Amino acid sequence: MKRAIISDIHGNLEAIQAVLDDIDRQKVDAIYCLGDIVGYGPNPCECVRLVQDRCSMVLLGNHDQGALFDPDGFNVGAEKAIRWTRSQLEQHDRMPKHSADRLSDFLGELPRTHADGELLFVHGSARRPLDEYVFPEDIYNPLKMEHIFELIGRYCFQGHTHIPGVFTMSPEFIAPTIVQGNNECRLPLPRTKAMVNVGSVGQPRDGDRRACYMILEDDQSVLYRRVEYPFDVTCRKIHAITDLDNFLGDRLTQGR
Numbered sequence: 001m002k003r004a005i006i007s008d009i010h011g012n013l014e015a016i017q018a019v020l021d022d023i024d025r026q027k028v029d030a031i032y033c034l035g036d037i038v039g040y041g042p043n044p045c046e047c048v049r050l051v052q053d054r055c056s057m058v059l060l061g062n063h064d065q066g067a068l069f070d071p072d073g074f075n076v077g078a079e080k081a082i083r084w085t086r087s088q089l090e091q092h093d094r095m096p097k098h099s100a101d102r103l104s105d106f107l108g109e110l111p112r113t114h115a116d117g118e119l120l121f122v123h124g125s126a127r128r129p130l131d132e133y134v135f136p137e138d139i140y141n142p143l144k145m146e147h148i149f150e151l152i153g154r155y156c157f158q159g160h161t162h163i164p165g166v167f168t169m170s171p172e173f174i175a176p177t178i179v180q181g182n183n184e185c186r187l188p189l190p191r192t193k194a195m196v197n198v199g200s201v202g203q204p205r206d207g208d209r210r211a212c213y214m215i216l217e218d219d220q221s222v223l224y225r226r227v228e229y230p231f232d233v234t235c236r237k238i239h240a241i242t243d244l245d246n247f248l249g250d251r252l253t254q255g256r
């Protein structure tokens with residue numbers, strides 16, 4: 001079974017369209033989304049609609065939650081973006097033709113975790129599904145890693161940091177290496193437990209500006225894929241919206 005897993009789209013329509021096109025060519029059986037469909041980017045409504053249509057399992061992310069309820073724990077720029085995002089969702093949902101399928105209803109009903117046998121799916125971590133970060137440097141915090149691994153049956157798939165890679169129990173962090181000119185990297189899953197960060201579709205932060213997602217292959221290996229998209233288009237849209245900091249567009253050009 002092949003499952004595509006996407007996360008952290010952040011209102012980037014150009015990136016999610018390119019990724020969905022790429023997924024269509026990979027012949028997968030299902031698409032899962034680990035949350036943060038909105039926040040930061042210029043097309044929140046369109047992205048929610050696409051995820052709703054294409055994904056068979058969708059989780060709530062901290063930005064999705066922030067757009068629905070009171071944003072808490074965000075920096076000034078992120079909070080401004082969240083308030084703008086909320087206004088876009090409200091504007092969409094107020095239209096009479098959308099009264100039967102409001103985006104806020106869809107987002108409001110999303111679960112925070114999904115379990116599938118020994119596989120667990122969260123946005124942040126198994127310990128705090130909505131908002132705990134597990135960064136590569138956390139391998140130097142064995143207590144944190146042990147606590148989180150205790151909550152995992154076998155493999156946990158997560159997003160939130162926007163940094164793709166596999167955490168082993170050693171603990172070790174294995175980043176996929178995808179040089180320019182290549183667009184994929186296959187990593188075998190360890191026989192013991194692992195946490196797998198799937199990377200970010202709409203705001204990569206690992207120095208590669210291409211959209212990132214992964215495919216889980218028969219629960220044996222993960223195939224990371226990087227997808228080119230017209231980031232300059234998204235960047236220009238962000239620059240044209242006063243409530244979105246220019247930085248949110250600029251960072252897309254560097255993958256930072």
Ligand code: ZN
Pocket residue numbers: 008010036063160161162
């Ligand atoms: Zn995110």
